[in-house]
Amino acid sequence: MEASRVLPATALACVALLAGCSGPAPSSNAPSSPATTAAAPRVSGPAGDLQAAYQKVVKDVLPSVVQITTGQGLGSGVVYDGKGDIVTNAHVVADARTFKVSLATGGATLGARLVASYPDQDLAVVRLDSVPKGLKPAVFGDSPQVEVGQIVLAMGNPLGLSSSVTQGIVSAVGRTVSEGRSGGNGGSGPTIANMxxxxAAINPGNSGGALVNLAGQVIGIPTLAAVDPELGEGAAPGIGFAIPAATVTRIADQIIKSGRVTDSGRAALGITGRTIVGADFAPAGVAIVSVEKDGPAEKAGLRAGDIVTRVDQTPISTMQSLAEALAGLRPGDRAEVTYVRDGTERTATVTLGEV
Structure with missing residues (x-):
């Protein structure tokens, strides 16, 4: 099992699995330390202030970042509360129900079990079988306050290298990204909005860890790394994606309270569809296979056989593009759906439902 994921740098929607769960931690063959060492030089001025801020954030937050091991590989997680709940990616836990958890502060490996997984947002919660003394929950930030240019640190267990930290900035907000499923079936996984x-470098094993601002707040859960098409499956440097804190807390709170997600916040058209191709064999729309009885599409007059080609101003050529269009909308929103029936283009106003 692999675990952070990757998407082609030329198309933010096409993602294939890459980072998150990797193999066992690499062995170290580093030479022994010399008998005497010089004291680290003291850095002064603005550079020293920034370095001190980095070090404080690492000291404050890293104890809240854990390593999660399954029978197939490993990933990362973030301590969510004092009851032993840990939030991570759904693709980190995959089909597993029990886990081994290693704390950044050391000590014996702890057992944990799955509370629930919600693959539609690639989030899951696991719970420690016993809560160790001093377990430190992370502080989650306010997603609307995240701005481009903010310095961030990514904390996790890339390639099995426990408690690793990388540094970068927020490059953009509000990205909609479609993940791929294990095995490289690009674009067939969940579509996540507002990423x-x-x-900051996100490598295999980082999935489910923490993206942290200099105030020591977790602003996201690292999940994806982009792929450079010219490098095949190689990650494109400096392009990673994290699920925003607001989504994480909304989903995790529901899982912890109810054992499942009761309010997804995800818009739905209420159809089963499939991608069709045109005369040039290029994707040409989504054919409706069936409509949900009394669902949004049926109430708006759509029916099996109709071909959806646009939602509001967004062209629809594939199931993936339809998922991306809906990811930017909310249940209850009214969307104008353009479709083709018997060779004639029509429109319908649909009041969207919920997944």
Missing amino acids: VQTS
Whole structure:
């Protein structure tokens, strides 16, 4: 099992699995330390202030970042509360129900079990079988306050290197990204809206960890790394994505309270569809296979056989593009759906439902 994921740098929607769960931690063959060492030089001025801020954030937050190991690989997680709940990516836990958890502060490996997984947002919560003394929950930030240019640190266990920290900035906010499923079936995984793009390195094993601002707040859960098409499956440097804190807390709170997600916040058209191709064999729209009885599409007059080609001003050529269009909308929103029936283009106003 692999675990952070990657998307082609030329198309933010096409993602294939890459980072998150990797193999065992690499062995170290580093030479022994010399008998005497010089004291680290003291850095003064603005550079010293920034270095001190980095070090404080690492000291404050890293104890809240754990390593999660399954039978297939490993990933990262963030301590969510004092009851032993840990939030991570759904693709980190995959099909597992029990886990081994290692704390950044050391000590014996702890057992944990799955509370619930919500693959539609690639989030899951696991709970420690016993809560160790001094377990430190992370502080989650306010997503609307995240701005491009903010310095961030990504904390996790890339390639099994426990408690690693990388540094970067917030490169963009509000990205909509479609993940791929294990095995490289690009674009067939969940589509997640409002993701935080960062230049902090996200490597296999980082998935489910923490993207942290200099105030020591977790602003996102690192999940994806982009792929450079010219490098095949190689990650494109400096393009990673994290699920925003607001989404994480909304989903995690529901899972912890109810054992499942009761309010997804995700808009739905209420159809089963499939991508069709045109005369040039290029994707040409989404054919409706069936409509949900009394669902949004049926109430708006759509029916099986109709071909959806646009939602509001967004062209629809594939199921993936339809998922991306809906990801930017909310249940209850009214959307104008353009479709083709019997060779004639029509429109319908649909009041969207919920996944």
